[in-house]
Amino acid sequence: MYWQPDEERMDRKDLEQLQLERLESTLNRVYLNVPFYRKKFDAIGFNPDDLRSLDDLRKLPFTVKDDLRANYPYGLFAVPLREVVRVHASSGTTGMSTVVGYTKNDIKTWSDLVARILTAAGVTADDVIQISFNYGLFTGAFGLHYGAERVGASVIPMSAGNTKRQIKIMQDFKTTALVGTPSYAMLIADTMMEMGINRNSLSLKWGLFGAEPWSDAMRKELQEKLKITATDNYGLSEIMGPGVAGECLARNGLHIAEDHFLVEVVDPRTLQPVAPGEVGELVITTLTKEAFPMIRYRTRDLTRIIEEPCSCGRTMRRMVRVMGRTDDMLIIRGVNVFPQQIESVLFEIEGTEPHYQIVIDRKGALDDALVLVEASEKIFFDEMKKQTELIETIKKRMASELGISVEVKLVEKKSLERFEGKAKRVIDNRKL
Amino acid sequence: MLKVRNLDVAYGSLSVLHHLSLHVKQGEIVTIIGANGAGKTTLLRTITGLLRPRSGSIRFREEEIGSLPTENIVSRGCSLVPEGRQVFAAMPVRENLLLGAYVQFKRGRREEVHRDLERIYGLFPVLKQREHQLAGTLSGGEQQMLAIGRALMAGPSLIMLDEPSMGLAPLIVKDIFAIVRQLGKEGGTVLLVEQNARSALRIADRGYVLENGRIVLEGAAENLLANREIQRAYLGKDVDAENK
Numbered sequence: 001m002y003w004q005p006d007e008e009r010m011d012r013k014d015l016e017q018l019q020l021e022r023l024e025s026t027l028n029r030v031y032l033n034v035p036f037y038r039k040k041f042d043a044i045g046f047n048p049d050d051l052r053s054l055d056d057l058r059k060l061p062f063t064v065k066d067d068l069r070a071n072y073p074y075g076l077f078a079v080p081l082r083e084v085v086r087v088h089a090s091s092g093t094t095g096m097s098t099v100v101g102y103t104k105n106d107i108k109t110w111s112d113l114v115a116r117i118l119t120a121a122g123v124t125a126d127d128v129i130q131i132s133f134n135y136g137l138f139t140g141a142f143g144l145h146y147g148a149e150r151v152g153a154s155v156i157p158m159s160a161g162n163t164k165r166q167i168k169i170m171q172d173f174k175t176t177a178l179v180g181t182p183s184y185a186m187l188i189a190d191t192m193m194e195m196g197i198n199r200n201s202l203s204l205k206w207g208l209f210g211a212e213p214w215s216d217a218m219r220k221e222l223q224e225k226l227k228i229t230a231t232d233n234y235g236l237s238e239i240m241g242p243g244v245a246g247e248c249l250a251r252n253g254l255h256i257a258e259d260h261f262l263v264e265v266v267d268p269r270t271l272q273p274v275a276p277g278e279v280g281e282l283v284i285t286t287l288t289k290e291a292f293p294m295i296r297y298r299t300r301d302l303t304r305i306i307e308e309p310c311s312c313g314r315t316m317r318r319m320v321r322v323m324g325r326t327d328d329m330l331i332i333r334g335v336n337v338f339p340q341q342i343e344s345v346l347f348e349i350e351g352t353e354p355h356y357q358i359v360i361d362r363k364g365a366l367d368d369a370l371v372l373v374e375a376s377e378k379i380f381f382d383e384m385k386k387q388t389e390l391i392e393t394i395k396k397r398m399a400s401e402l403g404i405s406v407e408v409k410l411v412e413k414k415s416l417e418r419f420e421g422k423a424k425r426v427i428d429n430r431k432l
Numbered sequence: 433m434l435k436v437r438n439l440d441v442a443y444g445s446l447s448v449l450h451h452l453s454l455h456v457k458q459g460e461i462v463t464i465i466g467a468n469g470a471g472k473t474t475l476l477r478t479i480t481g482l483l484r485p486r487s488g489s490i491r492f493r494e495e496e497i498g499s500l501p502t503e504n505i506v507s508r509g510c511s512l513v514p515e516g517r518q519v520f521a522a523m524p525v526r527e528n529l530l531l532g533a534y535v536q537f538k539r540g541r542r543e544e545v546h547r548d549l550e551r552i553y554g555l556f557p558v559l560k561q562r563e564h565q566l567a568g569t570l571s572g573g574e575q576q577m578l579a580i581g582r583a584l585m586a587g588p589s590l591i592m593l594d595e596p597s598m599g600l601a602p603l604i605v606k607d608i609f610a611i612v613r614q615l616g617k618e619g620g621t622v623l624l625v626e627q628n629a630r631s632a633l634r635i636a637d638r639g640y641v642l643e644n645g646r647i648v649l650e651g652a653a654e655n656l657l658a659n660r661e662i663q664r665a666y667l668g669k670d671v672d673a674e675n676k
Contacts, residue, residue, distance in 0.1 A: 014457075017435055017437070017453070018455070021647065022650060024452075024646075025640075032648070048646070049646075083661065103660070104658055104659075104660075105658055108655065108658075288651065
């Protein structure tokens, strides 16, 4: 099923022509209407007229989160405020929030792009969709909400929190699709188990999760615990919000809406393009945004592009699920470590819960990483030897996965903080 | 159908089109809107080979036509209805139409010409009525219909219209746009250049906004109609007054 079959299955050659046209008009508009870009282009002697091919985009400077902060709140808008019908702000996972705006047309495009990912993930007009993202400045809830209405599904604007009530609503309203962060979905699943609710008493079929990186192992667990088909979707408020990319039911990479976004993957250190298919930082240029165009925005998200066509028939290329953020990347004793790597190890080990926290300290000149892991209750009733064995297993697996050794400590179930929005898993006590 | 890439056109040292790119797909009505002097007519004249681009490519049905002479471009199925009609005033309507079929005769499709002629008369009954009248005696609207009919007689796969509503009474303008819409319904492919942005966007699938020789916006026609900057600049709407 496709929402916009002509666009989603567009011939790659036609797509390239469309991208070039849209890039040209976007550059003309930002040069005309956004002093920030005009100054930056002038500084390197670039005129939008110089663009000859999509590759010429590489001549342009990157835009980073700090540029948005420096132009807080409206400095990067390309239309007067009276044309703006909606304002959102980034969820501020890291640092001060940034402001983005949408024209009427932007909202329409956004709804259609979210409708694409919902349709790709199995949702139809017959579904009852529970939006368990926080409603507010954050783009997640409103983005999915408008897209779901566009599809014609019945939308329950639940917001996050009040987990027991979420479950009751799911039961009473016969929710068939759950939308939220994967970590919150996990909390819902665990709460259900504690309450002794049989997953078969729910009508759930689909789970659409995003807004934070998660692992395939976590997908398996969510699919099992909630009896759903779970898909990943990707977006960021600076670019638009959810709908930038999403998985189809093949669940093997997220189709990027390439007719609206031009993506590059660069090495985060050299900022040069990586070889096709290599991992690097995702850089996005918007092609149709009216109120808030972005030129070469460094997302800080690490991924790689899958060039091969997908079995679903969409011609839009896929990105693999985000492997982590360049800011989340922990450098422990000189080795790059992503929290998701730790998560995937824990999922594979019997006797642990997928709740963990990483505490990093510096002792003298050495970094010291401690992973707190929730163990299932059974383990604590068991003899000491079993606990020690479990710790050894985790340490060994971590060492082979991460390439460094970490300390592991088992903690009791539910002793670590739970999150309704984005999870915060790292406590870095180092003063660097 | 038509793919234009990085087109640069200049009159002497005066640059008129700047690395312009656009495309028209089979069966689409695409409109280019823009103010006087934005480069709309220049673009159409360049596509039909009346002007030579300084650089860039024009591909028509997968073939580069940027350096072909006009008659070869027309015979490949790309016809222009020029600005200001330009019918042959001293010739009867019927002969004006048959002249348009020149390339059809060259292709050896003599029989089709008469069928086409009947089709044009069906589309524009008034031309049938005035079949033997001199074109110069027709009203402006009738002349415009004649110009469109003449272009259709070449059996084009792409028809380009340059300001078909110019200088016509509002009621006639409505008729002309209804005909363009009809062409689209019949599966024709149309590139329409218009100053009458509202009417053009209402019948088009997609549109491009041309400003000073550059495309500053493109998109679905309905989105462009909803864009308030366009409303202000091209649709003559006082957006702010409406909100008071």
